Amino acid sequence: QVQLVQSGAEVKKPGSSVKVSCTVSGGTFGRHAISWVRQAPGQGLEWMGGIIPIFGTTNYAQKFQGRVTITADKSTTTAYMELSSLRSEDTAVYYCARGGDGGGIGFYYYVDVWGNGTTVTVSS
Amino acid sequence: DIVMTQSPDSLPVSLGERATINCKSSQSVLFSSNNKNYLAWYQQKSGQPPKLLIYWASTREFGVPDRFSGSGSGTDFTLTISSLQAEDVAVYYCQQYYSIPYSFGQGTKVEIK
Numbered sequence: 001q002v003q004l005v006q007s008g009a010e011v012k013k014p015g016s017s018v019k020v021s022c023t024v025s026g027g028t029f030g031r032h033a034i035s036w037v038r039q040a041p042g043q044g045l046e047w048m049g050g051i052i053p054i055f056g057t058t059n060y061a062q063k064f065q066g067r068v069t070i071t072a073d074k075s076t077t078t079a080y081m082e083l084s085s086l087r088s089e090d091t092a093v094y095y096c097a098r099g100g101d102g103g104g105i106g107f108y109y110y111v112d113v114w115g116n117g118t119t120v121t122v123s124s
Numbered sequence: 125d126i127v128m129t130q131s132p133d134s135l136p137v138s139l140g141e142r143a144t145i146n147c148k149s150s151q152s153v154l155f156s157s158n159n160k161n162y163l164a165w166y167q168q169k170s171g172q173p174p175k176l177l178i179y180w181a182s183t184r185e186f187g188v189p190d191r192f193s194g195s196g197s198g199t200d201f202t203l204t205i206s207s208l209q210a211e212d213v214a215v216y217y218c219q220q221y222y223s224i225p226y227s228f229g230q231g232t233k234v235e236i237k
Binding site: 101 | 224
């Protein structure tokens with residue numbers, strides 16, 4: 001069964017950067033899109049961006065353009081999300097999320113498997 | 125950007141009764157070339173990551189109980205829980221995966237009346 005295991009909680013200072021990892025096991029890493037979705041305390045879900053590892057192509061929400069970088073290492077089946085210039089509003093749980101295949105062969109950005117979540121706290 | 129708006133924000137339902145959640149997109153998420161609606165539904169229980177229930181607006185994910193069903197097309201969608209069980213207490217989200225950013229609705233909290 002597919003599992004997405006994320007790195008541990010982080011506490012960061014405003015203005016710094018954070019890099020969260022997501023290791024995929026039990027599936028075919030390159031054949032699904034990987035998204036990063038965040039959830040601020042008591043709030044809803046927000047899609048930040050994604051990558052298709054087999055192609056290396058990335059897509060980002062305009063809101064995060066220039067501040068977020070998503071990468072993937074096929075050799076270790078690990079995806080990464082780096083967010084820079086952190087501010088207090090970036091305090092959230094960050095999820096990596098595997099995109100579904102639509103019931104066939106394809107790269108879609110609905111999520112069929114979620115990571116366990118990484119809490120990032122930004123505080124001075 | 126496509127804005128997803130759910131209604132209601134909160135939904136108290138008696139056990140065994142029907143729960144209906146609406147989701148409206150600010151523009152159509154129906155892709156004409158394959159006639160598919162790029163709309164998914166998720167369930168999130170307290171302290172857990174979300175869980176996929178429905179994709180393509182009406183295709184139930186493997187293992188999801190058949191009391192959950194999705195319907196709708198274009199800009200108007202519905203998630204129905206035909207007979208609410210205690211374990212269905214959660215927040216439910218719709219998401220469009222038609223265009224970037226792949227936005228979510230604000231969530232609907234389903235609770236027992």
